[in-house]
Amino acid sequence: MKIDRLIGILSILLQKEKVTAPELAQVFEVSKRTINRDIDDLCRAGIPIVTSQGTGGGISIMDGYRMDRTILSSKDMQMIMAGLRSLDSVSGSHYYGQLMEKIKAGSTEFVSGSESILIDLSSWNKDSISPKIELIQDAIELGRILKFEYYAPKGNSEREIEPYYLIFKWSSWYVYGYCLLRNDFRLFKLNRMAEIAHVRNFEKRSDVPMPDLSNERVFPSKGKVKAIFDASMKWHLIEEYGIESFTELSDGKLLFEHDYADDDGLLSWILTMMDKVTVLEPDAIRQKLFCIATELTKKYRKE
Numbered sequence: 617m618k619i620d621r622l623i624g625i626l627s628i629l630l631q632k633e634k635v636t637a638p639e640l641a642q643v644f645e646v647s648k649r650t651i652n653r654d655i656d657d658l659c660r661a662g663i664p665i666v667t668s669q670g671t672g673g674g675i676s677i678m679d680g681y682r683m684d685r686t687i688l689s690s691k692d693m694q695m696i697m698a699g700l701r702s703l704d705s706v707s708g709s710h711y712y713g714q715l716m717e718k719i720k721a722g723s724t725e726f727v728s729g730s731e732s733i734l735i736d737l738s739s740w741n742k743d744s745i746s747p748k749i750e751l752i753q754d755a756i757e758l759g760r761i762l763k764f765e766y767y768a769p770k771g772n773s774e775r776e777i778e779p780y781y782l783i784f785k786w787s788s789w790y791v792y793g794y795c796l797l798r799n800d801f802r803l804f805k806l807n808r809m810a811e812i813a814h815v816r817n818f819e820k821r822s823d824v825p826m827p828d829l830s831n832e833r834v835f836p837s838k839g840k841v842k843a844i845f846d847a848s849m850k851w852h853l854i855e856e857y858g859i860e861s862f863t864e865l866s867d868g869k870l871l872f873e874h875d876y877a878d879d880d881g882l883l884s885w886i887l888t889m890m891d892k893v894t895v896l897e898p899d900a901i902r903q904k905l906f907c908i909a910t911e912l913t914k915k916y917r918k919e
């Protein structure tokens with residue numbers, strides 16, 4: 617939408633001393649002519665924009681100009697506050713809480729009424745995650761290599777990375793960076809990291825790709841599982857995969873079919889349903905479940 621682009625352009629101009637029309641055109645994926653029309657619209661709206669030609673020229677906002685906060689509606693401010701509260705839920709410091717107080721102090725007419733959106737990004741182990749987040753944030757800002765022990769299903773390893781992004785996804789926190797062991801960009805789960813420390817400075821790369829966090833990229837499909845679930849597990853399937861993931865049979869049981877990424881993850885999930893599920897396919901998973909059940913029977917059989 618045009619109004620979103622205008623606000624985006626204004627935001628960039630407020631943050632940067634000067635920017636060119638081609639740069640803005642690339643950011644918003646429009647033509648230079650469209651950007652020039654947008655600049656004209658901002659000028660007509662009373663924003664004191666200055667343009668200069670030639671080498672070193674560009675678009676800038678007149679020195680001393682301050683944006684009228686009425687450009688943000690009450691709903692906008694509520695969204696900003698919800699975002700800050702969500703960050704404060706995992707922060708190891710009081711920074712975000714103090715920032716919220718600063719915003720409230722000058723915007724009482726915009727931050728009024730009840731809080732309708734509450735987001736808590738903390739986890740069960742918040743006490744251990746918050747210090748990690750703070751340490752990684754500092755490393756990203758200061759350009760410091762991170763060294764840590766990493767515990768993964770394939771074994772433990774000592775890693776050093778150039779950290780670039782902190783990410784919250786799939787109900788967990790991750791750090792995305794260039795792994796010096798694998799010579800490639802990797803995603804590391806904070807819950808699996810220990811003994812984290814800054815070791816030395818590094819020069820930030822200019823070609824850091826945005827992390828591809830699509831399920832297809834991070835959890836590529838290995839195959840399809842087909843299973844029959846007891847009717848009492850309907851809520852579980854809906855919560856995990858949605859109501860379209862199964863077909864209700866005439867006897868009330870549920871025929872479930874879905875892609876899966878790896879054997880261990882699928883086995884762990886199936887076992888949480890205990891005797892409420894029967895896997896039909898693939899046969900390799902059926903055989904592994906049989907072996908697990910056999911070993912459990914041996915372990916817990918009374919003499």
